[in-house]
Amino acid sequence: MRKVSLKLIPRELGKKSEIKRMRREGYIPVEVYGKDVENRHAYVSLKDLMSLPHGETFLIEADVDGEKRVCLLKDIQVGYLGDDPVHVDLYDISHTKEIEIEVPLEFVGTPAGVGLGGTFEVMMHTLTVKASVDSIPDKITVDVSAMNVGDVLHVRDITPPSGCVIMDSPEEVIAVVLEPEVEETPTEETTT
Structure with missing residues (x-):
């Protein structure tokens, strides 16, 4: 199975001004969650997100401050016009057996x-x-x-x-x- 690396930038909750600033700079909010793991809030570069493979199954090795988690791309939410990504969900499967x-x-x-x-x-x-x-x-x-x-x-x-x-x-x-x-x-x- 192909594995793609994504560098994520940590994000603090509750700072809407920071989210707006990061979006202007080309970053999108990301939630990394899974069973029996601590949720992580982060940003991903829109450029990196758009370069992910299409039409095949792949895993993402998400790196948040040196902490690497193996994830599946669970969802990409888009804006109301249906074109620009506004939020990404990554499902952490690092501790999943099957x-x-x-x-x-x-x-x-x-x-x-x-x-x-x-x-x-x-x-x-x-x-x-x-x-x-x-x-x-x-x-x-x-x-x-x-x-x-x-x-x-x-x-x-x-x-x-x-x-x-x-x-x-x-x-x-x-x-x-x-x-x-x-x-x-x-x-x-x-x-x-």
Whole structure:
């Protein structure tokens, strides 16, 4: 599992003027919390926040005054216009034995049925897995090249990565190759 380092600046509660000043300087308030750990209040650079990976599962090693905590990015709250981040929640998993987490699916290959005119349609883009912190995969790769027209890929068809248990229902549909659409050709009606 990929780990990204984030340097955080400690923050004192109850100082709205400080929050406004830090936001003008390009920093956003952060809460670091978790089970059986002391909450930490901090700031993160907007530049560092925007450079975090997209489309994959990763861990954050949050450094607050030399105290390092392994965290998951739990939430980024945005302003009322829906664009600028205004607050970040990091969930500390340093002392967690196992967690449930969504892991992206990566589909590789072109389904054989697509070459026959079928359409490949994805129903699920992630799977929920239960794993130790050290066993969380970045992504789950699924080879779909053998899928023919009419084939359905279920959760039960996926072999979980080592150290992981898939928590989604085995009957859930991940992807299908749909039948080719047949265009109806207008027929000439003959009158007698």
